[in-house]
Amino acid sequence: MSVSSPASSPAPGPAPAPAPSGASASAAEAAPTEAELLDFVRRTAADADLIASLPLDPQGRTWARLAGPGGSEAWLIGWPPGTGTGWHDHAESVGAFVTAAGELKENALAARLPTDGWKTLELTDGVDRERRLPAGQGRAFGRHHVHEVLNESTELHAISVHAYYPPLPRIRRYSRSGHILRLEQVERPEDWQ
Numbered sequence: 001m002s003v004s005s006p007a008s009s010p011a012p013g014p015a016p017a018p019a020p021s022g023a024s025a026s027a028a029e030a031a032p033t034e035a036e037l038l039d040f041v042r043r044t045a046a047d048a049d050l051i052a053s054l055p056l057d058p059q060g061r062t063w064a065r066l067a068g069p070g071g072s073e074a075w076l077i078g079w080p081p082g083t084g085t086g087w088h089d090h091a092e093s094v095g096a097f098v099t100a101a102g103e104l105k106e107n108a109l110a111a112r113l114p115t116d117g118w119k120t121l122e123l124t125d126g127v128d129r130e131r132r133l134p135a136g137q138g139r140a141f142g143r144h145h146v147h148e149v150l151n152e153s154t155e156l157h158a159i160s161v162h163a164y165y166p167p168l169p170r171i172r173r174y175s176r177s178g179h180i181l182r183l184e185q186v187e188r189p190e191d192w193q
Contacts, residue, residue: 032070032165034140038096040069041138041161044076045100054078056157066161073167079104079158084150087174087181091115091144095164098138102158106131106139108147113181115144123179146174146181 032040044050044066055062056078068074073093079102087107111127131139138160141147151158173185 030070032068032072032163034094034096034142036069037072037094037163037165038098038138038140040072040074041096041098041163042136044074044161045098045136045138050076051100051159054159056080056159066163068163068165070165071167072163072165074161074163076100077160077162079151079160081151081153081155081157085148087146087148087176089113089144089146089172089174090164090168091170091172093164093166093168094140094142095145095162096138096140097149097160097162099133099135100159100161101135102151102153102156103132103134104158104160105150105152106133106147107150108141108145109181113144113146119183121181123181125179 054064054076058080060080061083062078064076066074066076106129108129108131109123109127110129111123113121133139149160168189170189171187172183173187175182175184
């Protein structure tokens, strides 16, 4: 498994020169499914030497790019106590993540949102889902999955492994106040380079 140099800043984005939106794996290798991505992140999270190799910063998240299966984008991410992603989605990418150390919490919306053409939505009752993901636990998700991931510990770092296919064509970031979800920003690969 190859690993790029670790980085530290607010949020990981695609590596330079990511595959264009909609790009597919080579003809010899089919696009990975959600289940295959979940299997990859589980196996990777079980690699104790790899997990221990990630430098942890007490102030901000750290990460290292990994070689994912079938042309997917993969990351090893360190989460200091009290950090999180904020509400976001991964647009057209499917994905999976597993907690390798510590515990993460995922808040998600169990509702299919319109993909484009809106700035503010009123959410209905019953769409909120919460998952606690201790070490070894994770999940796969489909396109346009809106969630936030948090390390709510006040003392311990968490580490997780993530994979997305196709490589992230864009990330939409949201703010939330009660039942109101607002689209705040759309990030594209050129924003991360």
